[in-house]
Amino acid sequence: xxxxxxEPPNIDFLxxxxxxxxxxxxxxxxxxxxxxxxxxNLGLDFTGGTSIHIKMSSPSSTSSIRSALKExxxxxxxxxxxxxxxxxxxxxxxxxxxxxxxVVQKVKxxxxxxxxxxxxxxxxxxxxALVGDEMRKASIYSLLFxxxxxLLYVGYRYEPTFAxxxxxxxxxxAIITLGVFSFLGREIDLTVVAAILTVLGYSLNDTIIVxxxxxxxxxxxxxxxxxxxxxxxxxxxLGRTVITSGTSLFAVISIFLFGGDSLNSFALxxxxxxxxxxxxxxxxxxxxxxxxxRLIKSRxxxxxxxxxxxK
Amino acid sequence: xxxxxKVKLLVLFVVFSVISYLMITKSPKLGLDIQGGVSITxxxxxxxxxxxxxxxxGKDVEKKLEGKAEILSTKLEEEGVLISLLDPTKLxxxxxxxxxxxxxxxxxxxxxxxxxxxxxxxxxRIKTATIKQAVETLRNRIDQFGTLSANIAQxxxxxxxxxxxxxxxxxRAKAIIxxxxxxxxxxxVDSSYSKEExxxxxxxxxxxxxxxxxxxxxxxxxxxxxxxxxxxxVPVITGAMLKDARASMDxxxxxxxxxxxxxxxxxxxxxxxxxxIGKRLAIILDDKVMSAPVIRSRITSSGQITGKFTTxxxxxxxxxxxxxxxxxxxxxxxxxVIGPTLGKESLDKTLIAGIVSFILVGIFMIFRYAVAGxxxxxxxxxxxxxxxxxxxxxxxxxxxxxxxxxxxxIGMGVDGNVVIFERIKEELKAGKTLRVSIEEGFxxxxxxxxxxxxxxxIAALALLEFGNAPLKGFAATLSIGTxxxxxxxxxxxxxxxxxxxxxxxxxKYAV
Numbered sequence: 053x054x055x056x057x058x059e060p061p062n063i064d065f066l067x068x069x070x071x072x073x074x075x076x077x078x079x080x081x082x083x084x085x086x087x088x089x090x091x092x093n094l095g096l097d098f099t100g101g102t103s104i105h106i107k108m109s110s111p112s113s114t115s116s117i118r119s120a121l122k123e124x125x126x127x128x129x130x131x132x133x134x135x136x137x138x139x140x141x142x143x144x145x146x147x148x149x150x151x152x153x154x155v156v157q158k159v160k161x162x163x164x165x166x167x168x169x170x171x172x173x174x175x176x177x178x179x180x181a182l183v184g185d186e187m188r189k190a191s192i193y194s195l196l197f198x199x200x201x202x203l204l205y206v207g208y209r210y211e212p213t214f215a216x217x218x219x220x221x222x223x224x225x226a227i228i229t230l231g232v233f234s235f236l237g238r239e240i241d242l243t244v245v246a247a248i249l250t251v252l253g254y255s256l257n258d259t260i261i262v263x264x265x266x267x268x269x270x271x272x273x274x275x276x277x278x279x280x281x282x283x284x285x286x287x288x289x290l291g292r293t294v295i296t297s298g299t300s301l302f303a304v305i306s307i308f309l310f311g312g313d314s315l316n317s318f319a320l321x322x323x324x325x326x327x328x329x330x331x332x333x334x335x336x337x338x339x340x341x342x343x344x345x346r347l348i349k350s351r352x353x354x355x356x357x358x359x360x361x362x363k
Numbered sequence: 364x365x366x367x368x369k370v371k372l373l374v375l376f377v378v379f380s381v382i383s384y385l386m387i388t389k390s391p392k393l394g395l396d397i398q399g400g401v402s403i404t405x406x407x408x409x410x411x412x413x414x415x416x417x418x419x420x421g422k423d424v425e426k427k428l429e430g431k432a433e434i435l436s437t438k439l440e441e442e443g444v445l446i447s448l449l450d451p452t453k454l455x456x457x458x459x460x461x462x463x464x465x466x467x468x469x470x471x472x473x474x475x476x477x478x479x480x481x482x483x484x485x486x487x488r489i490k491t492a493t494i495k496q497a498v499e500t501l502r503n504r505i506d507q508f509g510t511l512s513a514n515i516a517q518x519x520x521x522x523x524x525x526x527x528x529x530x531x532x533x534x535r536a537k538a539i540i541x542x543x544x545x546x547x548x549x550x551x552v553d554s555s556y557s558k559e560e561x562x563x564x565x566x567x568x569x570x571x572x573x574x575x576x577x578x579x580x581x582x583x584x585x586x587x588x589x590x591x592x593x594x595x596x597v598p599v600i601t602g603a604m605l606k607d608a609r610a611s612m613d614x615x616x617x618x619x620x621x622x623x624x625x626x627x628x629x630x631x632x633x634x635x636x637x638x639x640i641g642k643r644l645a646i647i648l649d650d651k652v653m654s655a656p657v658i659r660s661r662i663t664s665s666g667q668i669t670g671k672f673t674t675x676x677x678x679x680x681x682x683x684x685x686x687x688x689x690x691x692x693x694x695x696x697x698x699x700v701i702g703p704t705l706g707k708e709s710l711d712k713t714l715i716a717g718i719v720s721f722i723l724v725g726i727f728m729i730f731r732y733a734v735a736g737x738x739x740x741x742x743x744x745x746x747x748x749x750x751x752x753x754x755x756x757x758x759x760x761x762x763x764x765x766x767x768x769x770x771x772x773i774g775m776g777v778d779g780n781v782v783i784f785e786r787i788k789e790e791l792k793a794g795k796t797l798r799v800s801i802e803e804g805f806x807x808x809x810x811x812x813x814x815x816x817x818x819x820x821i822a823a824l825a826l827l828e829f830g831n832a833p834l835k836g837f838a839a840t841l842s843i844g845t846x847x848x849x850x851x852x853x854x855x856x857x858x859x860x861x862x863x864x865x866x867x868x869x870x871k872y873a874v
Contacts, residue, residue, distance in 0.1 A: 058788055097831075105705070152698050153534060174705040176533065178698035183404070190829040197828075201821040209814055243764060246826050246834050250841065253822030254775065257815035261782060264811035292785040295731070296778040299724045303774025306720035307767055312712035314396070315767050322771070 057291030065286050065334060066279055066342060072335030076224055083231025090234050095241030096177055098191075100147040100184035102155040105175035108167065111138040120166035124158040134313050140174075152178035191245045195226065198252050206256070210263060213348065217340035218259050221332035225255045229325045243318040251325025254300070258293055258333035265289050266341065278345055282338050290334075297330040371858050379745075382752040389755040393528075394762035396833050397710050399703035400528035401536050405693040407497045409490050409521045412691045416481070416489055417444055420468065424479055427464045432457040443480030451475040490520070496690045498523055501540055503686035508539055508679075522696065524832075533700045535679065543649045543692045544683040546602035546622075548632075548666070549594040551643035551655050554578075558591045565593070572596050576645070578652040579670055592652050594645050599635045604628030608684035610677040613669045618677035620668045622684060633663040648680075649692075713766045720773050728777055732784050738859040739780040746776055746851040750844045759843075765836030772844035778815070779852025783808040798864065805857050812852060819845045 096103045114131040121127045121143070130144040145155045156176055163171055179187075199219060207215035226248050233240055265285040273281055304326060308319035395402050421437040421444045428434060432453035438445040448457055458470050458477060467485040471478045481489070498517050505513045505525070514526040525540055552573060555561040561575070569575055578590035606625045613619040624632055636644070636658050645655040646668050653670040672680065724743070728736035750769065754761060787804035791797065819841070826838035 058792075151695065153537065156533075172702065172704070173700075174702045176698070176700040178695070180406075180694075180696040182406075183696050194825040194829040198822050198825045201825070202818055205814075205817060205821065242831060242834055246764065246830060246837055249822045249826055250771070250819070253819035256818040257775075257778070260815045260818065261811045264814065268807070288789065289785075292781050295785070296775075296781045299727060299777050299781070300771070300774035302723040302727070303720040303770050306716040306723065307713070307770055310712055310716040310719055311767065311770075312709045312763075314709050314763055315713065315716075318764065318767060 057294060060284075060287040061290060063287060063290075064283060066283050066339055069335065069339035069342075072339065076332070076336055079228050079231065080224060083227050083234070086231050086234040090237075092230070092234055093237050093239045095239045095244075096144065096179050096184075097187050097242040098184050098240070100179045100181035102145045102147075102149075102152045103175075103177045104143045104145075104156060104159055104173060105134065105177075106141055106143065106163070107172045107174050108139045108141070109170040109172075112141070112167075113138070114141065116166070117141055117143065117163075120162045121159065123165065124162045126155070126158055126162070147179075147181045152176060187242060191242070194249060195245070195252070198249055199223070202252065202256055206260070206263075210267060213341060213344040214263055214267075217337055217344055218256060218263065220340060221259060221329075221336040222252050222255055224332050224336060225251055225325055225328045228328050229321055232324050233321065238317055238320065241317065243315070244321045247318045247321035248325060251322060251329055254326060255329025255333060258297070258330055259337040261292065262286055262289050262333055262338050263341075266338065275345075278342060282342055286334055286338050293330060293334065297326055300326055368858070368861060371854075375855070375858065378749070382748050385752040385755045386748070391751075391755060392758055392760045394760045394765070394833060394836055395526055395528060395699065395701055395706075396763045397706045397761065398528050399530065399701045399706045400526065401531045401533050401701075402524070402526045402697075402699040402832065403536065403540065403695060404518060404697035405497075405501075405523045405525065405540065406696045407494055407521050407523060407689070407693050408691045409493055412493045413481075413486060413489060414439070420444055420465075420479065420481070421446075423465060424461055427460055428457055431460050440478075443478050445473065446477040446479060448475070448477070493690045494521060494523070497693070500687050500689050501525060504539055504683055507682045507686055523693070526832075530703060531700075533698070535675070537695065537698075538676070539679055539683060541693060541695060542680075542683055543689045544602065544680075544686075545649050545688045546605065546668075546684060547598040547647045548600040549596075549598045549645045549647055550635075550639060551592055551594050551645050553593040554590055554643070554655065556588050556590055561591050561593060569593065576647060576650060576652050578655070581671070590652070590655075592645055592655060594647070594652075598647075599644070600624065600628055600632050602684060602688045604631070605684060605687075608681045610674070610681045611667070613667060617669065618672040618674045619670075620672075620677050620681045620684065621665060622668065623665045624663075626664075629664040633661055636660075636662045709763055710766075713763055713770075717766065717770045717773070720770050724773055724777060728780070732780075734863060735780075735784055735787075735856075735860065738856055738863065739777055739784070741859060742780065742851045742855045743773065743776055745855060746772065746844070746848055749847045749851070750840065753843050753847070754840070759839045760832070760836055761840075762833040762836030764833045765840045768837040768840030769844065771841060772848065775819070776844065776848045776852075779808070779812045779848060780856055782812055783852070783856070801857075801860055801864070805853065809853060813849065816845050816849045 114133060117131050118127050118129075121129060121131075126143075126145055126149065129146075130142075132142050132144075134140040134142055143159060145159075149155055156173075160173070199222065202222065203215050203219050206218045210218075229248055229251060230240070233244065262285060265288060266282055269281045269285050270278075301323070304319050304322045307315050308323055311319060417439055421439065424444065424446060425434055425437065433449040435447040435449045438447075446457075448454060454472060454475065454477065458472065461468065461470050461477070461479060465479075467481060468479050469482055471480075494517055498515055501523060502515045505515060505527070512528055514524070514528075516524050518524040525536075527536055553561065553564065558575075558577075562569075572595060573593050574596050576592045576594055578592060580587055580589045582588075604625050604627060606623045606628070608620055608622040611619050611621040639658045640660065641657065643655045643657050645652045646666070647653065648668070648670075653668050668680070721743075725740045728739050730736065732739065747769065750772065753759075759765075783804045786808050787800045790800035790803045795803065823838045823842035823845070826834055827842070830838055
């Protein structure tokens with residue numbers, strides 16, 4: 053264990069790349085199907101509305117809270133438990149029911165009647181529908197901004213083929229992370245978008261370290277046996293890739309397990325993102341360089357007969 | 364010891380002293396998600412200000428054209444004023460006059476009419492001035508309200524963020540910051556308890572110079588009634604002429620607000636009330652008639668606002684009037700009220716997560732890289748201290764996601780070290796000596812580390828631009844931490860390794 057992967061293994065990653073492609077395509081398709089059929093459970097940040105976080109002094113249930121809210125005609129509110137203690141709940145009321153002051157007052161009066169003040173309002177959040185729309189747009193823009201930024205930077209530091217090969221897996225990671233959130237029905241709020249942005253940067257970090265090695269090996273050995281160079285580079289870096297993903301996962305899992313509810317979704321998105329980011333930098337990004345090079349070569353060969361005289 | 368190592372150690376010592384100094388003298392600024400409090404984002408209705416300005420512009424144009432070209436009508440449009448002249452042949456003269464007298468507007472000919480609008484620059488100036496004034500007014504109000512360490516800042520083009528830390532009654536906070544507090548005293552022309560009756564007197568079309576306003580709901584003999592007023596549009600006095608406002612009692616012993624006018628206001632008010640004896644004067648707050656007493660005698664410097672106030676409401680109204688009116692109505696776009704217990708609980712949990720992740724990463728690094736691993740842990744501690752000190756230095760607010768960013772730095776921060784250490788292992792395997800291997804490892808690892816750090820920073824910058832307050836905290840810790848890490852991973856770890864290696868040829872570098 054202490055010395056695992058010190059000796060680079062000799063795994064033929066490129067030979068099994070078809071398996072990787074199939075797996076990735078499968079997950080991507082599944083994610084996209086989920087996007088359109090199940091959709092997303094969007095958080096308050098995007099939908100707007102009022103969210104009230106209460107803590108009861110004795111265990112209760114969502115149904116008893118719902119029946120309490122019936123009196124103020126708010127029983128169609130979304131009520132969910134926070135944590136596992138059966139004492140903390142979130143009541144979310146749609147923006148159509150009015151501003152936060154009215155909603156909070158109604159909820160208070162209903163809870164006072166049913167629970168006689170044995171509760172505490174810990175947090176109230178109100179977001180106007182206008183802001184929700186803006187946040188949605190801002191999230192999409194910022195994801196695009198990061199992608200373009202990365203594309204330009206990698207294109208500048210490496211070669212255009214490398215840049216494209218780096219950006220495709222990143223899309224892949226973001227889509228799959230969102231797909232898992234859709235599948236689990238977990239709420240997507242701004243912190244999740246932040247986590248996905250971070251994953252974009254992080255996943256690329258992994259990819260770049262492999263690319264850097266490929267670039268170095270190309271310098272030493274030339275472009276001819278690209279396949280074996282890529283294989284060799286992935287294998288040489290495997291120890292590092294596994295270790296740094298591991299240490300990052302230590303941090304993320306700590307936040308996921310101990311960090312409390314407010315950071316839970318954030319940590320989950322990072323967790324999924326880092327796992328798939330590591331996978332994609334090995335199984336998707338590096339093989340894509342090979343595919344791109346082949347694509348370019350075949351173009352060049354096809355174009356040759358058109359101008360046979362030109363030398 | 365080599366000279367360059369001595370210099371490096373000296374630099375390290377200085378940096379460390381600065382860090383210690385900052386940590387001793389300053390304490391971190393905590394976000395509302397940790398210390399609890401109320402955060403409200405207001406939207407300032409800037410469009411209304413522009414519209415009001417166009418009403419004023421229409422009057423200005425009328426005045427400037429007096430004696431030069433007679434105006435048939437002025438019509439307020441979405442983005443300007445349409446002016447029709449009685450004599451279309453004077454179009455050119457009128458246009459020249461307006462352009463000369465009012466440099467802040469553009470004049471266009473539209474068929475036989477003139478269309479007058481503000482220049483782009485003027486619109487921008489009005490907007491900027493409005494939002495600035497809104498921030499100022501809110502700051503005044505909150506200062507008077509007595510909340511310490513409140514944060515009031517412009518956000519985007521037309522928004523103001525108000526953050527009140529600590530235990531704050533959200534409803535009261537909203538009453539204080541959400542009120543436009545536009546006080547106006549206007550002459551009552553007519554009034555009735557039936558809106559329909561009042562309107563029918565004017566055949567449902569009220570002349571330009573008058574306006575219909577509603578009064579405060581009252582209960583008379585068990586029935587809820589509301590008086591409606593027709594008042595002159597141009598006010599006698601506005602809140603701009605207030606010198607002071609204090610909570611007090613009315614004759615019946617109910618809470619009320621007494622106000623005092625400036626000397627300029629007093630002169631105008633005295634003259635106006637002199638001519639209004641026997642008539643009613645409406646005291647209007649934010650387009651609602653609070654009361655409409657009959658003027659019995661000339662009044663100069665003071666007056667009283669009565670209504671159905673509680674003592675607290677009267678106090679708050681006095682505060683708001685003293686601080687002045689907002690330049691435009693505001694509406695609440697976002698609001699967050701966080702109780703103090705939740706923040707404390709979340710902070711404790713997040714700290715535990717941080718400690719656990721530090722221990723796990725530390726144990727692993729020492730386990731895998733022995734002495735070098737220990738060095739990387741020391742560098743990691745230094746990294747975290749430097750991050751903390753940077754946050755203190757620039758007064759960056761620490762939020763829960765911000766702490767998550769610090770924890771991620773623990774996990775991602777050793778990445779640079781791992782890249783280099785693995786590289787050193789490879790070089791060692793190739794049969795090089797430890798010293799050569801270390802030099803090669805650092806040299807060859809640099810590119811990869813640099814590029815990979817930059818990409819994380821690109822992602823963090825996007826967040827800094829679009830995130831809300833807590834997420835900005837995350838973007839800050841992540842990007843600063845990554846930046847510092849670039850130095851600790853490359854320079855600090857190298858320095859420590861050189862020190863440990865000293866004159867020796869070899870030490871237990873991994874196994």
